[in-house]
Amino acid sequence: MTDKDIINALKGEARPFAAPEDFDYLLESIGDASIVLLGEATHGTREFYRLRAEISKRLIVEKGFDAIAVEADWPDALRVSRYVQHGGDDMTAEGALCGYKRFPQWMWRNHEIVDLVNWLRLHNAHVASSPRRVGFYGLDLYSLQQSMHAVIEYLDREDPEAAERARQRYGCIDHMAEDPQRYGYATSFGMKPHCEQEVVRQLMELTRQANLYVKQPGGQVPDELFYAQQNARVARNAETYYRSMFQSRDESWNVRDSHMAETLEALREHLSQRTGRPGKIVVWAHNSHLGDARATEMGEGGQLNLGQLVRERYRPDDVFLLGFTTHTGTVTAATEWDGPAELKHVVPSRPDSVERLMHETSIATGMAQFLLPIRGHDSMLARLPSRYLERAIGVIYRPDSERYSHYFHADAAKQFDALVHVDRSTALRPLERSALWKQDEVPETYPSGL
Secondary structure, three states: OOHHHHHHHHHHHOEEOOOHHHHHHHHHHHOOOOEEEEOOOOOOEHHHHHHHHHHHHHHHHHHOOOEEEEEEEHHHHHHHHHHHOOOOOOOOHHHHHHHOOOOOHHHOOEHHHHHHHHHHHHHHHOOOOHHHOOEEEEEEOOOHHHHHHHHHHHHHHHOHHHHHHHHHHHHHHHHHHOOHHHHHHHHOOOOOOOHHHHHHHHHHHHHHHHHHHHHOOOOOOOHHHHHHHHHHHHHHHHHHHHHHOOOOHHHHHHHHHHHHHHHHHHHHHHHHHHHOOOOOEEEEOOHHHHOOHHHEHHHHOOOOOHHHHHHHHOOHHHEEEEEEEEEEEEEEEEOOOOOOOEEEEEOOOOOOEHHHHHHHHHHHHOOOEEEEEOOOOOOHHHHOOOOEEEEOOOOEOOHHHHHHHHEEEEOHHHHOOEEEEEEEEOEOOEOOOOOOOOOOOOOOOOOOOO
16 A cells, blocks of 8 residues: 555545534534543644634534533632633633643633633523533642642531541641642652541542432532532542652553543533533543543553543443644744743654644645544544554653654554644744744744755
8 A cells, every 4th residue: 555545545535624614524423422522732732722612612502512621720720610600700711710820821821712711601691500501620630739728618618627627637748739749759758658548538528428419319419519529539639640750650640641531520420410411521631631542652551541531431422532633833832841831833744653644635635624534434544554653742842852752653543533634733822921932933944944
């Protein structure tokens, strides 16, 4: 099979994905799935955010989806959720997003998210029933200290004696939680062995309280109790995550994605209680979290991810995984962890990558942006003679070491149910731009200099 044969086959499979009517086919492919996972090949591409927003709006309006769950911390996203559901104290979308203060701030404090938050609030203004208002929730676990404090604040209002127990339980971590890696380092030397038990006890206490509501006829856990329970879950799993950081990269990755899956399941159950039907959630996260890990070299090395866990836990027709790729353009990313957001050029994709196949298909079809259906189709991707490389740009991008820093072998046809390709993409616009984020910073000839 020649490269020309492959591209000709992909050319016949690719579908336009730019005009509003082009989205109809994707909605038909999603069918009755109640968990739709929307990926991204970078954490800083404007088109990925825009397309996911448009898909999410269609799912909410046409298929009755209840929530957007994102790769972000629970307390910060909950503040946004209160705003879009016409609660909380914030007066603007920018204000509701002020919780996102830590690196990488631009992932959620950007113009595309502001537009989405404003749309969600406007949509909910036309929803009379409060339980039916669409929410915005976080799946991640980095908010160790913030989540512990949120549990205590809730209990201070509802049960001061229980609040004092929570203070005592979290006390062994709280003084280190501002720098949780310091806590993880301490546990690697055998310090703080009882803290693990304490965060588990706190979660169990709130879970028992929630179960009392569930056991009642027509029982439903109050929202604020569920939010506190989820913060306790974050604290429990974050403690495990930071303790595992100094043991194995695979182990800490697995703790994080298992937490995302656990949170998604708990959120779906809570939404189901509120609405009286199975909850419908659209998920936003990186391809590396959503593309089934079993089809990647990381999976072969022992890593699992959210996409894999969701596929294992739910019926095939209840889940839809959509991946995104790009060939070149610009991206918002940092050079080092906790560094400033920079406007960086995306190096053209490697010849041995799935992104290059998509690029060649783009040239062959004349479509700068297209949808490639996979599930239910005899896609050429599933018949490739060998696995290809796949690129993953996170919050850090290092073009000078791209092959080793950002590529891995994968079988895209097994990872995803469909792919969206944006051939030349543009950088996400942060609300706060550093001196290194300049529209004219990257010359057209970078990195070749020609």
